Amino acid sequence: MSNAPVLPDKPKRRGLLVGVIAAIAVVIVVVVAVVLSTRDDTATTAASGGGEAQTVTIGVADKSLPYWSTYTELAKSKLNVDVELVNFSDYTLPNPALEQGELDLNQFQHIQYLANYNVEAGDDLQPIGATAVYPLPLYSLTAKSASELPADAKVAIPNDAINEARGLLVLQEAGLVTLKDGGTAFSTTNDIESGKVEVVPVSADQTASALQSGSVAAAIVNNNYATAAKLPTDDIIVQDDAKSAAAAPYVNIFTARKADATNETYLQLAQLWHDPAVQEVFLQDNPTAIVEDTPAADLQAELTEVEADAKAAKGK
Incomplete structure (x- = not known):
């Protein structure tokens, strides 16, 4: 039997190594999760139009x-x-x-x-x-129908080329004027062959005020100007068919x-x-x-x- 002193066993390092590896794995998982979350948030922001407007x-x-x-x-x-x-x-x-x-x-x-x-x-x-x-309507504050407008009554229409033509077609449909060759989308007042009323072209934004001031007996008024002037639909005496071809x-x-x-x-x-x-x-x-x-x-x-x-x- 030897008389040499008995030394303690070396500490077992396996458990320590496993613990370190586990800790590193946790860190990696957290980092990956953060990266993926950031990418998801970026994608969501992009899809919803995020960022500067x-x-x-x-x-x-x-x-x-x-x-x-x-x-x-x-x-x-x-x-x-x-x-x-x-x-x-x-x-x-x-x-x-x-x-x-x-x-x-x-x-x-x-x-x-x-x-x-x-x-x-x-x-x-x-x-x-x-x-x-x-619809492009003809308004009157005095007549209840186009036929009630007196002969030579003044009727305002927009003076821009296309709304003038469309307005003239509305007047023709109402029996107030007759246009050359039945009229077109490009007709002007020069195409009026006969008429019961006097057609007065004015700026589109003045048609409602011309009507409300009494300077004309009736007026073709575009929708936005009629709405702004609070013209009631009850004052419409004729309009074209917005559902037609x-x-x-x-x-x-x-x-x-x-x-x-x-x-x-x-x-x-x-x-x-x-x-x-x-x-x-x-x-x-x-x-x-x-x-x-x-x-x-x-x-x-x-x-x-x-x-x-x-x-x-x-x-x-």
Whole structure:
């Protein structure tokens, strides 16, 4: 038997090693979870339009109507877009403003008006979304029907080329004038062959005031101006049929520069107009409007056809 001292056994390191490995594994799992979570949050933010909001400027002619408040709120919450509305009282201004880059979009006109503008200005603005067709009404504060208007009564109509023609067609339908060859979408007062009334062209934004001041016995008043003037629908004595096939060129539209016709944000903004929350408010102020949700490609095809008609009518 040896007399050497007995040394204690070396400590077992296996348990320590396992513990260290386990701790490292936990750290790795936590780091991976954090990375994946960050990636998920980034993806969610991108999908919901998070980050800095994009600003889009839209020219309109009825900014004061409540449905635009609903629309701009939804644009912010759903698309992360700050919509800035610019109101125009003169129809001749929003298209040049769009062409010159002062606006990103406008929403005030129908295809027939845009076609005439493009032909006259040599421009190529494009429709990217439909809104509604508005009947074009003849209002009177004194007569209950067109037949009650006295002979030689003064009747105001918008003096811009396309609304003038459409207004004349309404008057012809009411039996108040007769137009050369039955009239067209490009007729002017020079095409009046006979008439019971005196037709007075004035700026579209003055038709309602001309009626309310008593300077005319009746007036063709576009929807936005009639709404702004609070003209009651009971004062409408005749209007065209917004549901007819002939009304197709009169669908109102969101319009963009040709280079922006496929811009995804702009297309989403055009479609947002049809959101049920927007429509609920819109139809309260526009109960006679016929809402249309025509695809952009179909609107652009319609524009091409109407532009060809416009060129032919103008000998271009």
